[in-house]
Amino acid sequence: MKGNGKTGEAFDTIVIGGGQAGLAAGYFLTQQGADFVILDANPRTGDSWRKRWDNLKLFTPGKFNSLPGLSFPQLTDHFPNKDEVADYLEGYVKQFDLPVRHNLKVKELSRNGQGYHISTGDSNFSARNVIVAAGPFQAPYTPAFANELDPTILQIHSSAYHNAQQIPAQSVLVVGAGNSGAEIALELVKAGKRVWLAGRDVGRIPANGPLGKFLGGHPIWWFMGHVLTVNTPIGRKVRSGEFRHGTPLGRATRQEIVAAGVELTPRVSGIHAGKPQLEDGRILPVEGVVWATGFRPDYRWIDLPVLDEQGYPRHSQGVVPDAPGLYFIGLFFQRALNSSLLGGVGADAAYIARQVARRVN
Numbered sequence: 010m011k012g013n014g015k016t017g018e019a020f021d022t023i024v025i026g027g028g029q030a031g032l033a034a035g036y037f038l039t040q041q042g043a044d045f046v047i048l049d050a051n052p053r054t055g056d057s058w059r060k061r062w063d064n065l066k067l068f069t070p071g072k073f074n075s076l077p078g079l080s081f082p083q084l085t086d087h088f089p090n091k092d093e094v095a096d097y098l099e100g101y102v103k104q105f106d107l108p109v110r111h112n113l114k115v116k117e118l119s120r121n122g123q124g125y126h127i128s129t130g131d132s133n134f135s136a137r138n139v140i141v142a143a144g145p146f147q148a149p150y151t152p153a154f155a156n157e158l159d160p161t162i163l164q165i166h167s168s169a170y171h172n173a174q175q176i177p178a179q180s181v182l183v184v185g186a187g188n189s190g191a192e193i194a195l196e197l198v199k200a201g202k203r204v205w206l207a208g209r210d211v212g213r214i215p216a217n218g219p220l221g222k223f224l225g226g227h228p229i230w231w232f233m234g235h236v237l238t239v240n241t242p243i244g245r246k247v248r249s250g251e252f253r254h255g256t257p258l259g260r261a262t263r264q265e266i267v268a269a270g271v272e273l274t275p276r277v278s279g280i281h282a283g284k285p286q287l288e289d290g291r292i293l294p295v296e297g298v299v300w301a302t303g304f305r306p307d308y309r310w311i312d313l314p315v316l317d318e319q320g321y322p323r324h325s326q327g328v329v330p331d332a333p334g335l336y337f338i339g340l341f342f343q344r345a346l347n348s349s350l351l352g353g354v355g356a357d358a359a360y361i362a363r364q365v366a367r368r369v370n
Contacts, residue, residue, distance in 0.1 A: 017133030020044050021369055024140045025118070025127070027109045028057050029076060030339025030354050031142030032098060035107040036077050037362030043369070047107060048129070050114035054102050055095025057144075063172045064196060065091040068188050069350060077355040079104050094351065115143075119312040124334065138334040138365050141311070141322070146304030152277075155300065159283030163297040167193060170299060173200035178297030182207060182285055184277050190301030191266055197299075198270045205293055207274045207285075210263060247346065327361050334368060336361045 022038060024031045027049025038045045051057060058065075067074060067090075071083040074094070079101055083089065089097075102109050117128040118139065127134040149166040158164055163178050167189050170176075179202050183194040186208025194206040267273060275288040284292045306320045315322055315329050322329065322337050326344045329335040338361050339349055347353025 017135065018046075019135045020046050021136065022138040022140065022365055023048060023125075023127060023134055023136040024142055025115050026142035026144065026339070027051065027054055027102075027111070028142065028144060028339070029098060029351050030144070030349075030358065031140070032101055032107060032109075033076050033354050033358035034140050034142060034338055034361060035109070036101075036105055036355075037359050038365070039105055039107065041362060041366050043362075043365070045108065046134075047109045048113040048115060048127070048134070049109055049111050052111050053099070054109060054111075055098040058091045058095040058098070061091050062167075062170050062193070065192070067094065067351070069352060073350075073352040075352055075355075076101055077358065081352075116310055117312055118310060138336070138368060140336045140338055140361060140365070141308075142338045143308075144339055146306060148305045148307040149300075150302050150305045151300045152302065154280050155298075157280035157283070158285070158298065162283070162295060165297075165299055167299060167301040168304070173197050173202070176202070176297050176299070178295070179203060180293075180295045181205070181297040181299060182277075182293055182295045183299045183301055184208065184285075185301030185303065186210070186273070187301065187303070190299075191261055191271075193299055193301060194271045195261060195266060195269055203272075204270070205272045205274050205295070206266065207277045207287065209276065247342075327357060328364055336364065 022043055022045040024034050024038070024045060024047040027047050031047050031049070032054075035045070035047050066088040068088070070086045071081045071089050072085055074081040074089060074097075075084070081089070081097055082093070101107070113129045113132060115127055116130050117126070118141075119126050121135050124135055124137040125139045127136065127139070149168045151166055155164060163176060165175065167185070170193060173196055176197065181197050181202050182205045183190045183197070184207050186206050190206060190208060194204050198204040263273065274291070274293075277285050278288045279286050281292050285295060285298065286292050308316055308320060308322065313332055313335070315332050315335065317323050322340065323331065324337050324340075324343075327337045327340065329337065337343070338357055339354055341349045343349070344357050344360065345353060348357050
């Protein structure tokens with residue numbers, strides 16, 4: 010590590026983001042003896058998990074949630090909650106003495122000669138290589154017609170949802186039938202509310218379905234990481250056509266959701282007289298709406314021509330061809346179907362670390 014007055018501290022490699030992807034990258038950089046630092050916006054490792062809703066659980070069992078070098082504490086079929094994941098990540102940093110610096114939110118990434126300049130506002134850094142591990146989805150998304158809802162109807166995005174007590178409404182529509190929407194709908198109906206869940210059938214994660222019972226689910230998990238990849242025809246087909254309408258269900262099936270009392274409906278097509286209107290024409294008399302409609306990328310802080318028209322990074326398996334030394338990790342289907350999952354990001358981290366090492370050497 011070097012430094013001067015203009016550029017601040019200088020490293021060979023800087024990792025932006027101290028979540029699971031950034032830590033996995035840090036593990037392999039440490040094994041290489043690399044000169045690097047991890048910049049994290051949160052006050053504490055794991056806070057991005059701690060901030061999520063109270064009863065959140067992973068949709069993958071503990072036995073499939075290990076980062077490189079350190080097994081998850083419960084290698085069983087137990088579905089870990091958010092705090093267990095956060096504590097595991099914090100322990101991971103301590104186990105490998107990873108150089109994480111907290112409370113440093115990157116506000117600008119730009120070119121600096123043959124390398125890159127990073128600014129957090131109060132601090133400046135420079136590096137020959139940068140690994141962006143800030144996550145692909147930072148900005149909560151709600152459809153434009155949400156503004157047309159009657160102002161007496163409580164509406165909240167799933168990113169701000171913590172528990173059913175937040176929503177005094179007794180009739181609630183959850184928009185978005187992916188895994189998060191389904192879990193929130195189940196929680197609300199258990200709290201005694203009438204709940205509608207609007208959205209397409211997004212399917213179920215194979216590892217948690219009937220095939221997942223075969224040999225403890227290991228063949229399915231291997232298939233997700235080694236066959237459903239960007240390098241195979243079937244992987245590219247899945248990547249281009251699946252998961253556009255939500256993350257597949259993890260722990261509950263649609264049948265179980267209906268049995269719990271949740272009413273499944275078609276998608277919401279718009280607002281009529283201040284009320285949500287479904288594609289079949291029905292207008293729902295709801296008092297509250299939870300928008301489980303996902304997130305969009307927000308890389309406005311990257312002052313480089315590396316994003317496409319939708320704001321997504323242009324990359325090949327995490328390597329940015331138009332910006333030598335710039336890499337991404339933790340993106341959805343970056344190299345395989347499980348790339349963005351806790352137990353799948355390690356393979357991508359190893360790959361990116363190898364690319365960095367080749368460039369440094």
